[in-house]
Amino acid sequence: MAVAVTDINALAVLNDWALDNGHDAPVYDSSKNTVQVAGVSDLDIKAVLDAADSAAITAAQSRSIIRSFQMMLPRPKNATLAEQKTWALGVAVKTMAYLRSRATGSADAATLSGWVDKLRIAQAIVDTTATPAEIAILQAEADIRGLNETAAQLAAKVIAKGDALRVIRSKIDGFEDRVFRDLQAAADVPAFNAVVMALMTDGAAIIAALP
Numbered sequence: 001m002a003v004a005v006t007d008i009n010a011l012a013v014l015n016d017w018a019l020d021n022g023h024d025a026p027v028y029d030s031s032k033n034t035v036q037v038a039g040v041s042d043l044d045i046k047a048v049l050d051a052a053d054s055a056a057i058t059a060a061q062s063r064s065i066i067r068s069f070q071m072m073l074p075r076p077k078n079a080t081l082a083e084q085k086t087w088a089l090g091v092a093v094k095t096m097a098y099l100r101s102r103a104t105g106s107a108d109a110a111t112l113s114g115w116v117d118k119l120r121i122a123q124a125i126v127d128t129t130a131t132p133a134e135i136a137i138l139q140a141e142a143d144i145r146g147l148n149e150t151a152a153q154l155a156a157k158v159i160a161k162g163d164a165l166r167v168i169r170s171k172i173d174g175f176e177d178r179v180f181r182d183l184q185a186a187a188d189v190p191a192f193n194a195v196v197m198a199l200m201t202d203g204a205a206i207i208a209a210l211p
Contacts, residue, residue, distance in 0.1 A: 002034035003045045017048050021075050044193060051201045081192060088183050088196055095203050096176045102210055103168045119162045122155035171206060 005028070014026050014035065024038045026045075037045055076083050104112065121138055124130035138158075139151040149157075179199050186192040 002029065002032070002036045003042050003049065005033050005035050005049065013051075014045065014048050022077060043190075047193060047197050051197050081186070081189060084189075084192060085183055085186065088192070088199070089180070091196075092176070092179050092183065092199055095199060096172060099172045099175075099203065099206055100169070102207060103165060103172065115162070118158055122158035122162075125152055125155040126159060168206075168210065175202060175206065 014037070018024065018026055018037050018040070023040055026035045026037045028035045035045065035049075076087055079087070107115070118138070118141075121130060121134045124134055125138060135151045138154055142149040142151055142154040145154070179195065182195045182198070183192070186195055
């Protein structure tokens with residue numbers, strides 16, 4: 001048996017997926033436009049191809065994201081469902097950490113703490129409750145940015161950035177909850193594979209939506 005290929009970019013994703021998971025490279029039959037991977041079911045091959053085709057990101061992004069998710073931890077071979085769940089949970093933990101790091105621009109704890117204080121000051125400026133000292137703090141940043149901004153203009157930008165970050169972090173939190181819950185609930189291999197594919201494709205979509 002073999003699976004029909006409708007998108008050459010999806011075939012490239014399948015190639016990366018197969019090699020990353022310890023399989024032989026896909027065998028592509030150009031005369032029939034079909035592909036096979038030794039030891040992998042047609043259903044799993046189709047799932048990888050469909051995921052690569054449906055993700056709202058470029059083929060290059062799909063390949064790099066799927067490779068990074070799959071390469072974070074070596075997937076166990078001939079493992080029980082429980083052992084595969086342990087592997088997937090490890091990948092999920094690393095994935096969520098990566099998503100949060102990307103969302104905040106890999107900011108350290110000190111930077112994040114500074115953002116919280118800056119957001120408080122910006123909100124006070126917009127609400128016209130800021131002290132002269134607080135206005136001066138944000139005006140000092142505006143001046144050194146060199147964009148001819150007032151403290152009020154910078155405050156509006158800070159709040160908009162903070163709101164966008166909250167939305168992204170909420171999506172990641174919800175995604176994390178769903179993936180962990182679905183992994184624990186998966187009662188068989190097809191259900192497990194569906195969760196793993198969702199981890200890759202939905203995680204990729206979140207990354208693609210990051211500013």
